[in-house]
Amino acid sequence: xxxxxxxxxxxxxxxxxxxxxxxxxxxxxxxxxxxxxxxxxxxxxxxxxxxxxxxxxxxxxxxxxxxxxxxxxxxxxxxxxxxxxxxxxxxxxxxxxxxxxxxxxxxxxxxx
Amino acid sequence: xxxxxxxxxxxxxxxxxxxxxxxxxxxxxxxxxxxxxxxxxxxxxxxxxxxxxxxxxxxxxxxxxxxxxxxxxxxxxxxxxxxxxxxxxxxxxxxxxxxxxxxxxxxxxxxxxx
Numbered sequence: 001x002x003x004x005x006x007x008x009x010x011x012x013x014x015x016x017x018x019x020x021x022x023x024x025x026x027x028x029x030x031x032x033x034x035x036x037x038x039x040x041x042x043x044x045x046x047x048x049x050x051x052x053x054x055x056x057x058x059x060x061x062x063x064x065x066x067x068x069x070x071x072x073x074x075x076x077x078x079x080x081x082x083x084x085x086x087x088x089x090x091x092x093x094x095x096x097x098x099x100x101x102x103x104x105x106x107x108x109x110x111x112x
Numbered sequence: 113x114x115x116x117x118x119x120x121x122x123x124x125x126x127x128x129x130x131x132x133x134x135x136x137x138x139x140x141x142x143x144x145x146x147x148x149x150x151x152x153x154x155x156x157x158x159x160x161x162x163x164x165x166x167x168x169x170x171x172x173x174x175x176x177x178x179x180x181x182x183x184x185x186x187x188x189x190x191x192x193x194x195x196x197x198x199x200x201x202x203x204x205x206x207x208x209x210x211x212x213x214x215x216x217x218x219x220x221x222x223x224x225x226x
Binding site for chain 1: 143145147154155156157160204206209213214215216217218219220222
């Protein structure tokens with residue numbers, strides 16, 4: 001069973017914020033939320049992850065609701081190079097012995 | 113973060129033959145993960161490779177079809193055996209990215225079986 005639900009596609013205007021939602025209503029207490037993206041013909045790229053607090057790095061911000069049942073990845077100023085498939089993954093722990101399971105993701109298209 | 117060199121980047125192979133894909137990491141890692149991405153689809157985990165032991169395969173993937181080697185902590189190979197057109201996919205390896213919590217992926221091997 002899928003652990004996350006994402007819209008299949010979204011559009012965003014260049015320069016505007018892109019807000020990508022993810023539903024993970026069955027998340028358990030020790031599961032983290034990870035975001036990756038895959039630009040066409042490349043391997044997936046790690047973006048950010050979080051447990052319950054909001055997180056920010058040089059690429060994006062991650063907002064997790066208080067009940068942890070959903071989250072939003074925010075690209076503050078989307079560029080054409082941000083066009084990609086974005087994957088939200090829920091996974092136990094942050095150790096290196098657990099794999100990443102990918103769902104269908106959201107295809108984000110940034111338009112000029 | 114870890115840097116992965118994956119070879120070959122692409123290949124066109126005849127059905128019935130085998131192809132071995134290599135992944136070299138610039139640092140020692142405990143686990144390496146192999147994924148398949150069929151055309152237009154998301155990534156599917158094939159197996160997890162731990163140095164010094166047999167790989168652990170996911171449901172639907174078997175060792176005879178996808179033998180994996182893990183001779184040391186920086187290298188792994190995945191072989192796609194007795195290929196058919198249905199094996200045409202992108203194959204990717206991945207390792208845990210120390211310090212960030214995320215995973216680094218190789219650039220992938222685009223395989224076409226004719």
